[in-house]
Amino acid sequence: DIVMTQTPLSSPVTLGQPASISCRSSQSLVHSDGNTYLSWLQQRPGQPPRLLIYKISNRFSGVPDRFSGSGAGTDFTLKISRVEAEDVGVYYCMQATQPPPPMYTFGQGTKLEIK
């Protein structure tokens, strides 16, 4: 199975400053159809996860444009241009490129907190 590794596991950030989370996969996430099924989820405290980014860099409906995704192959990054208080939570990368099962594999999660 593909293993997803996130760094850092914890990220203290000052309000208004940028934040960046990295995700590395153990194998290339380029699918045979040419797409790369790498997504990012946000889980605020006490809430279910929420889809932020899909296929590396596409923002899901309602996601603020301060969130952006980039990368290719096995290395991916989620960036928040200016952190707001509501961004506190845990961020997960996930892949859906590998033929199932499993359908999805998640990173360990990165906890974003305010300094």
Next chain:
Amino acid sequence: EVQLVESGGGLVQPGGSLRLSCAASGFTFSSYEMNWVRQAPGKGLEWVSYISSSGSTIYYADSVKGRFTISRDNAKNSLYLQMNSLRAEDTAVYYCARDPLDRWGQGTLVTVSS
């Protein structure tokens, strides 16, 4: 508005069974593939099971294969997870999520303990 509402969680003894339900609304349920994803207390996310829109294709995580059964009733806009032979390590919040995990329910807690 898309809504997914899970129910059926609770406390069960090791070896016992539970059936989770997920009621969907706000979208054409019969057109979407669905998943169950779980999260142990204080831990990360683990994909559990997938079912295609018609129910003809089903996948399970190795950790639950042979013990859990996913199903759906498109006439009732509902998704189910029958969980048998439950173990302590199955203790988690169980979420139903629309494929490709773009919408999630609030989750239902399953606790396996004697």
